[in-house]
Amino acid sequence: MSDEQAETQRISVSQIQAQKGGPPLVCLTAYSKPMAQWLDPYSDLLLVGDSLAMVIYGLETTRGVSLDAMINHGAAVMRGSTRACIIVDLPHGTYEDSPEQALASAKRVMEEAGVQGVKLEGGTDMQATIRLLVDNGIPVLGHIGLLPQKAESRGGFKIQGKDDEGWKRVMDDAKAVAEAGAFAMVIEGTIEALAREITDIVPVPTIGIGASPACDGQILVTEDALGLFSDFTPKFVKRYAELGQEVELAVKAYADDVKAGAFPGLEHCFGVPKDKD
Ligand code: KIV
Numbered sequence: 001m002s003d004e005q006a007e008t009q010r011i012s013v014s015q016i017q018a019q020k021g022g023p024p025l026v027c028l029t030a031y032s033k034p035m036a037q038w039l040d041p042y043s044d045l046l047l048v049g050d051s052l053a054m055v056i057y058g059l060e061t062t063r064g065v066s067l068d069a070m071i072n073h074g075a076a077v078m079r080g081s082t083r084a085c086i087i088v089d090l091p092h093g094t095y096e097d098s099p100e101q102a103l104a105s106a107k108r109v110m111e112e113a114g115v116q117g118v119k120l121e122g123g124t125d126m127q128a129t130i131r132l133l134v135d136n137g138i139p140v141l142g143h144i145g146l147l148p149q150k151a152e153s154r155g156g157f158k159i160q161g162k163d164d165e166g167w168k169r170v171m172d173d174a175k176a177v178a179e180a181g182a183f184a185m186v187i188e189g190t191i192e193a194l195a196r197e198i199t200d201i202v203p204v205p206t207i208g209i210g211a212s213p214a215c216d217g218q219i220l221v222t223e224d225a226l227g228l229f230s231d232f233t234p235k236f237v238k239r240y241a242e243l244g245q246e247v248e249l250a251v252k253a254y255a256d257d258v259k260a261g262a263f264p265g266l267e268h269c270f271g272v273p274k275d276k277d
Contacts, residue, residue: 011044011085013117013139017183019044020205025184025217027207028225031056031073035222036080043084045207047119047141047219048074050089050149054231055223062148063092067105074113086115087141092149095120099132106138119186121147123173127180134181142177144198145170145211146189157234159210161194170194171201178202186219187211189236210236 027045053065074088095102117139184205195212208215223229227242257263
């Protein structure tokens, strides 16, 4: 993106798509307005991921978050951003039954959150669904490889593509998602060589998470990268800060001040000498 474009308008899905093979796309997750404000100047795409089920709501898996919740978080992230392309995950149970169910859910997300597209997990099994959404003017970000919503039924959070069968399945998924018209696809948790080959083959950008530096972009769960979520830290996460520890130190200092009567000071009170309010 040129600096001029970045300052004047939100990055579109077409611009993301056009960046195939160009400078790496910078993508992160965001669930709230303040976090979106911090991330927006540096991000091409912000994903309102269903990972919020675990990171924000403390659930064991990404399942269990409602479409209403995703819409609310999507709208919050829109309010906190002006530059990045904003995409919302379709949560488990809102799109898998039929392409028509997916279309109804995606329409709600687009209309009520005002975002630029939706993401859904799956490959060959979701080809008809992606095609229907795209035909109805709804941009779709695909998600292949390790699929967190389906992890339980596939034996857990396992790296994909290690054997010939797994490699072929993920490769077929990548081709199906691209052929269906997705503007880009997330590749999660696959062996490096497979993500590299998919990136070479498909005509749309690949966005890696635990995949390969050869992908056209990278995404991380922001709270993982900032040290704000420590329940489980996968190998592919790089910690850029330990904000959780900073929060703990600050809260301890506050608690100590309150207990010692050191907060509030007179400067925090109204109607005392020198107070202009
Ligand atoms: O829900 C999410 O945060 C995601 C990313 C891990 C890609 O799908």
